[in-house]
Amino acid sequence: MAKVKEKKALDKKGWIQSFTLVGKAALGKFPFNIDAHSEKSDYIYSRMLLNVDCGEKYGLVQSQLMGGYSISNPYPLYVHGKKIDEKTGREVDDFDNIYTIDWEDRLDESILEDVGNLCFIRIGIERDKDGNIVEKKFLSDYDATNYLSDTLKDGTEIKVKGQLKYSIYNDAIQVTKQINSIFLKTDKDTPIAMFTQTMLLNKDSVGKLDKDKMVYPIVGMILEKFKEYNGNDLTDGGSVKGGKFVPLRKVFDYEVDPDNKEKADLVISKVFKVKKNITMLTCEGIFVEGGATVQATEADIPADIKELIDLGAYSMEEALAKCSENKGKERRMILKRPFLRMVGEEGSKTLQIQKFEDKYSDDDLMLDYLIKHEEPEEEEDEVPFEEENPKKEDPSDDLDDDSWMDSIV
Numbered sequence: 001m002a003k004v005k006e007k008k009a010l011d012k013k014g015w016i017q018s019f020t021l022v023g024k025a026a027l028g029k030f031p032f033n034i035d036a037h038s039e040k041s042d043y044i045y046s047r048m049l050l051n052v053d054c055g056e057k058y059g060l061v062q063s064q065l066m067g068g069y070s071i072s073n074p075y076p077l078y079v080h081g082k083k084i085d086e087k088t089g090r091e092v093d094d095f096d097n098i099y100t101i102d103w104e105d106r107l108d109e110s111i112l113e114d115v116g117n118l119c120f121i122r123i124g125i126e127r128d129k130d131g132n133i134v135e136k137k138f139l140s141d142y143d144a145t146n147y148l149s150d151t152l153k154d155g156t157e158i159k160v161k162g163q164l165k166y167s168i169y170n171d172a173i174q175v176t177k178q179i180n181s182i183f184l185k186t187d188k189d190t191p192i193a194m195f196t197q198t199m200l201l202n203k204d205s206v207g208k209l210d211k212d213k214m215v216y217p218i219v220g221m222i223l224e225k226f227k228e229y230n231g232n233d234l235t236d237g238g239s240v241k242g243g244k245f246v247p248l249r250k251v252f253d254y255e256v257d258p259d260n261k262e263k264a265d266l267v268i269s270k271v272f273k274v275k276k277n278i279t280m281l282t283c284e285g286i287f288v289e290g291g292a293t294v295q296a297t298e299a300d301i302p303a304d305i306k307e308l309i310d311l312g313a314y315s316m317e318e319a320l321a322k323c324s325e326n327k328g329k330e331r332r333m334i335l336k337r338p339f340l341r342m343v344g345e346e347g348s349k350t351l352q353i354q355k356f357e358d359k360y361s362d363d364d365l366m367l368d369y370l371i372k373h374e375e376p377e378e379e380e381d382e383v384p385f386e387e388e389n390p391k392k393e394d395p396s397d398d399l400d401d402d403s404w405m406d407s408i409v
Contacts, residue, residue, distance in 0.1 A: 081116055126151060221250075
């Protein structure tokens, strides 16, 4: 009898899915919901929906902060400790030392001294009398949100960092930007809305060139943990506490310069094309969201308008300005270039694209729980069932810089 090959377990070791926004806080009318009461339980929560105006190129980009507690049973906070790195002598997070802190002790500074830095939400939007930034650190999103509701002002120039979280709503993939830190913008920071995302690619990930939009669609598989998916229990009846990883298919764009399609095709071939099995790739990209101005090119100008330009009624610049659109509901994630990392021994390190071929086999991603679970139909003679009445990198200075291509040619 042939032995069935065991599937390789999915994991997120070496995985990155972070974002950075630099711009002005655009609070609007109702950015905060403080000490709100859940309709289904005694849960109290605070939430902030923070829009950051990152300029015409990127638009108004939304991120969020949300947290709370149960009045009857306030759960403890899971944290990890810190240690001294033997090689560098520096203090680093100790991810092996995991423990809990009682909810009522979450603001006790004497207890927080031993907690690793990456456990905190860090905020620096106030200055002392000498002009130095005052940093506040919070273990709970709830406390950080309440603090920001009192201190963050509309129009403040800020730099926001955090993690991307993918979920499913009405059979569509949603991307949430969960905030880890907010600081005042420095003189070196320029408006930007960027992300770094690790994804899995297969031989079908690169779609056909959209000649109207001049973009290649790139279908990346993003790993997220679910306790239930497609009607399937991913906790194995509660034995797998956090659930299992699901590869969600998210479509990204890779833009093509109409005047230099050869360069784009080279990048597609060298970076995104997969011949067999599953490749793990990390890329940098930008967000283009509501309010971003989409700049038109000469190809977007209708023929009759071009005649007016030839007649001198409009200049090319005026026509392009009028053709540019303001996309109020646009939500795009545009891949710009692969993420580079330093590899090798100290003193002789070299830059390398963070790409791992044959990370998984095709069979590893053929998971039973990706198939929608259907309840068996009842036999006609059975008694009808009665329903009962019903829970942290800096942005690149220039993502359009093509110097990274030296690594692939």
